[in-house]
Amino acid sequence: MQETWRWYGEADPITLEHVRQTGAAGVVTALHDIPDGTAWPAEDIARRRAMVEAAGLTWSVCESIPMEQCVKRGDGDAPKAIARWKDTLANLGRAGIPVVCYNFMPVVDWTRTDLRWRTHRGTGLALRFEMTDFVAYDVFILRRPQAADDYDPAIVARAELRAGAMDEEEKRLLERNIIAGLPGGALVQTRASITALLDSFKGLDAAAMQGNLIAFLKEVVPVAEEYGVLLGIHPDDPPFSLFGLPRVVSTPRDVRNILAAVDSPHNGITLCAGSYGSRADNDVAAMAAEFAPRINFAHLRNVTVEADGSFFEDDHLDGGADMVAVIEALLREERRRAAVGDRRPAIPFRPDHGHLLGDDIGKKTNPGYSYIGRMKGLGELRGVARAIGRQLDREGAGA
Numbered sequence: 001m002q003e004t005w006r007w008y009g010e011a012d013p014i015t016l017e018h019v020r021q022t023g024a025a026g027v028v029t030a031l032h033d034i035p036d037g038t039a040w041p042a043e044d045i046a047r048r049r050a051m052v053e054a055a056g057l058t059w060s061v062c063e064s065i066p067m068e069q070c071v072k073r074g075d076g077d078a079p080k081a082i083a084r085w086k087d088t089l090a091n092l093g094r095a096g097i098p099v100v101c102y103n104f105m106p107v108v109d110w111t112r113t114d115l116r117w118r119t120h121r122g123t124g125l126a127l128r129f130e131m132t133d134f135v136a137y138d139v140f141i142l143r144r145p146q147a148a149d150d151y152d153p154a155i156v157a158r159a160e161l162r163a164g165a166m167d168e169e170e171k172r173l174l175e176r177n178i179i180a181g182l183p184g185g186a187l188v189q190t191r192a193s194i195t196a197l198l199d200s201f202k203g204l205d206a207a208a209m210q211g212n213l214i215a216f217l218k219e220v221v222p223v224a225e226e227y228g229v230l231l232g233i234h235p236d237d238p239p240f241s242l243f244g245l246p247r248v249v250s251t252p253r254d255v256r257n258i259l260a261a262v263d264s265p266h267n268g269i270t271l272c273a274g275s276y277g278s279r280a281d282n283d284v285a286a287m288a289a290e291f292a293p294r295i296n297f298a299h300l301r302n303v304t305v306e307a308d309g310s311f312f313e314d315d316h317l318d319g320g321a322d323m324v325a326v327i328e329a330l331l332r333e334e335r336r337r338a339a340v341g342d343r344r345p346a347i348p349f350r351p352d353h354g355h356l357l358g359d360d361i362g363k364k365t366n367p368g369y370s371y372i373g374r375m376k377g378l379g380e381l382r383g384v385a386r387a388i389g390r391q392l393d394r395e396g397a398g399a
Helices: 016-021 042-054 069-073 078-094 131-141 153-165 168-179 191-200 206-227 252-261 273-277 284-290 323-339 358-362 371-398
Strands: 002-006 026-029 058-063 099-103 114-118 125-129 230-234 267-272 295-300 302-305 311-314 348-351
Touching: 002 058, 002 371, 026 042, 026 348, 042 058, 042 078, 058 348, 069 078, 069 191, 069 206, 078 206, 099 295, 131 153, 131 168, 168 191, 206 230, 206 252, 206 267, 230 295, 252 267, 252 284, 267 273, 267 284, 273 284, 273 295, 273 302, 284 323, 295 323, 323 371, 348 371, 358 371
Parallel strands: 002 026, 002 348, 026 058, 058 099, 099 230, 230 267, 267 295, 295 348
Antiparallel strands: 114 125, 125 311, 302 311
16 A cells, blocks of 8 residues: 555645655645646646655645536536546546546535534544534525425424524634635635535436436546546545435445446545545445455545434544454455556555644644644554554465
């Protein structure tokens, strides 16, 4: 497994020199400064790769080529948007970038209600998704029509009390946390713009959206094959409907449908243990074992899920996912690939969504992407991988 680190480019508070100090060899990055709807020029990709390599690192994964909303809707603008995506993919392949991670989440990307939640064990500040707060926003602040019908009446009743107790500043903070978009230059939404986007998805059910995803894959996987790029679709985060919208990369069944649609090692998944683990009925270790041959990238983080569906980012080796079993599945898959002559590179992984710790609490950081918390997680994951690797080596020597 190759240790990597997500880096948001020159605007990232964490420098490439700091990345080197973590011990990671690879960088996960993208051209965040290029607006959506624009294919990435080859010269800009080459410039980013040269910058990474000048720091003694490798651009191991592109995360992510922006996915325009029209592609998810499958509307009349989708063909041109897919063509732009293919142009970017080809340029990345020509530049030797081996893996591309992407997602198919409608309107909002990863979503949390609290970006600075104080953990019960006092292990810093964590990201949290609080179900009552989210329902309070959707039903009583955003006031999405018929939103209450999408939730259990008991949660709606609690959410009404919660919304009524919030002052305007609390409401604004909750809204910013939910719809601010991704760090690194992604579009920051407003209440009006998110309402318009939600309206643009009216009438689209899960079957139609899955069909749009499969149509996209049939267009882009041949390009990935031609240019030697491994694709890894990231799961929905969280892996259940938000704002009444369908989400189609949330369960083992979803993954099976995606992989069967285009049966190619270039059509693979990003195993995000935290995203899949945010749904209590997903067994992340079992998914790692089942889908190992098509795992092209891994995000290793952990969450603890609560009875009402709320969850928080836990320490990397705690939470609901058996991280030791997940890492063992990935290491066994690498050995299987080597034994059958599969020339795919070592599976890149990165520590994800570390806690805010120490003096990082007072520094400028991208939410979930502080330095100390992720470095702590990387050290823990590295230790687990080293120990399991030694055990597998002993097994192989004794065979």
